[in-house]
Amino acid sequence: MTGWNASDIPDQSGRTAVVTGANSGIGYVTARELARHGARVVLACRSEERGARALERLRSEVPSADAEFRRLDLGDLESVRKFAQSYDRDDEGGGLDLLVNNAGVMALPYRRTADGFETQFGVNHLGHFALTGLLLPRLLRTPGARIVTVSSAFHILSNIDMNDLNSEHGYRRWTAYGRSKSANLLFTHELARRLAATGSDVVAAAAHPGYAETNLQAAAPKMEGRKVTERVMRLGNLVLAQPATAGALPSLYAATAQGVRPDSFTGPRVLGWQGAPGKSWRAKWTLNDAAGERLWAASEGLTGVRYAALKGRSNSTPSTVERNRRISSGASRDISA
Structure with missing residues (x-):
């Protein structure tokens, strides 16, 4: 491969650095390469068994690694809160240089999170919105900090629907996935705007892996017992996908390369599919200021996480928040950020 690479x-x-979903795929590679280049890395994963196994593997591949596993379930706001609290307790006074919002689910059958949100929207967007808000004070006091959120080229499948964020009026798994990935980009756009308004040098950027070989493609058919579809997905990975080592490069570029701009979107150069990282195309709706503000207000209401460290940008009022809470049939938790 020519162009920018892990070296x-x-x-x-x-x-x-904190990397969510670091137990496998591009998340694991991202964590491993950051550790290989000297960073202290926190592997934030839902499964204790898979997280511990990933940590053991990382230490075997990078013997000098300063790495640890901490449990984080993005589908449960209580778990997100506990993760942030444990980080504050164990790293008192320390900063945070890099948050990589990598974990995600793709095209699952209809499910709800512990808090009652549609799973793809709840895990891919709301969980990361809450996590970022809770860790933001540490990021703000760390010079040169970055927040990288992993979206997808498949965000083109659908804009968000502010009137049906939880897909309660009809569920199509790929449409819901596209909406969650559009939400990732809108979140990055609005976060970058709010950071700029405060004069902060924290960079909020987004990335996507193109078509990379991960567990995402086969997860849904495996969950539903569709063995033929699962085999087809795995075969497609072998034939068409680039390896996770290549798929992680856009995330690593956005996280570490010089000159990365706020609200940039990095992906593979070759048709957004594979190759070295470069500037990626994105749908115009992911750059809509009004939509970003509406999604932000709704996300605050649904998660209970309000970015108190970024004052002066939020248009939310108590009545707005209460209306946003009713978007979800699940009970949200009020978490200070």
């Missing part, structure tokens, strides 16, 4: 990652010594 171009600058020295990360003295930096701390």
Whole structure:
């Protein structure tokens, strides 16, 4: 592969990174390469068994790694809160240089999170919105910090529907996936705007892996017992997908390369499918200021996480928040950020 690659990652010594979904796929590669280049890395994963196994593997591949596993279930706001609290308790006074919002689910059958949200929207967007807000004070006090949120080229499948964020008026799994990935980009857009308004140098950027070989493609058919479809998905990965080592490069570029701009979207250069990282095309609706503000207000209401550290940008009022809470049939929790 020509162009920027993992060997171009600058020295990360003295930096701390949290990577969600780091037990496999591009999340694992992202965590491993950050550790290989000197960063202290926290593998934030839902499964204790898979997280511990990933940590063991990472340490075997990078013996000098400063890495640890901490449990985080993005489908449960209580778990998100506990993760942030444990981080504050165990790393008192420390900063956070890098948050990689990588974990995600794709095209699942209709399910709800622990808090009653449609799973793809709840995990891919709301969980990361809450996590970012809770860790934001640490990021704000760390010079040169970055927040990288992993979206997908498949965001083109659908804009968000503010009148049906939880797909209660009809569920199509790929449409819901596209909406959640559009939400990732809108979140990045609005976060970058709010950071700029405060004069912060924290960079909020987005990335996508193109078509990379991960467990995402086969997860839904495996969950439903559709063995033929699962085999087809795995065969497609072998024939068409680039390896996870290549799929992680856009995330690593957005996280570490010099000159990464706020609200940028990095992906594979070759048709957004594979190749070295570069500027990626994105749908115009992911750059809509009004839509970003509406999604932000709704996300605050649904999660109970309000970005108190970013004052002066939110248009939410108590009545607005209460209306947004009713979007979800699940009970949200009020978490200070």
